[in-house]
Amino acid sequence: MPYIPHTDLDIEEMLLAIKARSVDDLFRTIPEELRLKKPLNLPTGLSEQELVAEMKKLGDKNATVDDHISFIGAGAYNHYIPSVVNHTLLRSEFYTSYTPYQPEISQGTLQAIFEYQTLICQLTGMDVANASMYEGASATAEAILMARRINNRKKVVVSSALHPEYREVVRTYLKTQQVTIEEIMHCTEAGTTLPEAVERHIDEETSCLVIQQPNFFGCLEDLKALGELAHKNGAVFIVVISEPISLGLLNPPGELGADIVIGEGQSLGNSLSFGGPYLGFFATREKYMRQMPGRLVGETTDKDGNRGFILTLSTREQHIRREKATSNICTNEGLCALASTVYMCMLGKKGMMELARLNLSKAEYLKKALQGINGVNLAFNAPTFNEFVIEVDMETEELLKGLSDKGIWGGVSLKRFYPHLNRHILLCATEMNRKEDMDKFVQWFLYF
Secondary structure, three states: OOOOOOOHHHHHHHHHHOOOOOHHHHHOOOOHHHOOOOOOOOOOOOOHHHHHHHHHHHHOOOOOOOOOEEOOOOOOOOOOOOHHHHHHHOOHHHHOOOOOOOHHHOHHHHHHHHHHHHHHHHHHOOOEEOOOEOOHHHHHHHHHHHHHHHHOOOEEEEEOOOOHHHHHHHHHHHOOOOOEEEEEOEOOOOOOEOHHHHHHHOOOOEEEEEEEOOOOOOEOOOHHHHHHHHHHOOOEEEEEEOOHHHHHOOOOHHHHOOOEEEEEOOOOOOOOHHHOOOOEEEEEOHHHHHHOOOOEEEEEEOOOOOEEEEEEOOOEOOOOOHHHOOEOOOOOOHHHHHHHHHHHHHHHHHHHHHHHHHHHHHHHHHHHHHHOOOOEEEOOOOOEOOEEEEEEOOOHHHHHHHHHHOOEEOOEEHHHOOOOOOOEEEEEOOOOOOHHHHHHHHHHHHHO
16 A cells, blocks of 8 residues: 555656656756665555554554653653543644634634633733743743843853753853853752852843742742842843642742743643653743743734734744844744643642642652661752652662663653762652552662
8 A cells, every 4th residue: 555646647747747758857956976876775665554563563662651650850740631631632623723823713722822821820920921932941041032132131140950951952042142141059958049149140230040940959949039139130030930730839930029930831731742742831021021932812802892812912033023023933832732721721720739739748758758768868958849859879870770670760860960969869759659659669779
């Protein structure tokens, strides 16, 4: 069963239409010495049945959280996704729709995005949110560029407890921007950003201060105090949220002084999917709205007074001269944003709070159980959400390899990102980690 539907007759008719004598005529502009002189070394074609079997065979080689006990977090979190989320996404009105440039035929899509923006504002405590970004890392970099548009300053202060990969993306974005990036070391005892270090770094040349909450180690930062230090020097205070389920318990950053709140929305109804597609969210205060990158869906009324929705303040290169565009790589991430909208609506305020409490209690149970084992110590003493760091008395790679052989993904070695934390492991527990699985994990430590 061939997959390419071009029969010899099809090819002949197409060549006739373009007035070419042969397929080789199509490639006359390519020098003879660069052309392939023999057939590609490819296996013979497969029937659909054979191809499906082959793809399944290859797919079975993938290791997933469905067949492992996983304690990996670090910006990608294993949460249960209610079936209603995918059933909504599979409606043809949504999964076949494109960016809603024509509001008269896109009201459903526009309303869904508007609801998403509203929910993000409620979650973060901010005034306005855009129609989403690609993922948390680029949203962080875009927030810094936005801060520079606000105050035109050339220094960026970033906590070293911000996700290392987010910091790498930030450095890439700012490489040609003539910007100085200063990283503040976290407190080795608490695992949080040192306010006194922030005070030493921030001055009148500082454009913004960037803090993650909870930070990369799962520790809770004092956002109110850090925000006051930023504002004292006229800097924009940016808060990054890589685990938005935490906002079911924590005060919204908008209530603690944040000027821009961005982050990763994967936890909100989007699967791990081997790293993507993910969902960046972006919210800010109303006074900074015109500097915000990306698309924004607004509510309006038509000539008859009926409620309607339309794209507004979409200052991208498609809509405005390049030098005035706030961003040239952003998107409405339609299906991912819709998944988050359905997920948050299904949970509701109380459901989000209950889920956050469950995540907190699971992590605290695991933390307490591990603290009773010789050779295992809690690395930091600050309060945490669903992640925490342990220090072990052996090589972390050896330990994690042994766990993996037992069907357990035992967290993330911090040696990769922080060489001085060469015996430290970042662990995460969510509602998906059963008590018996955590007990199995702890028992394995006892006999290793």
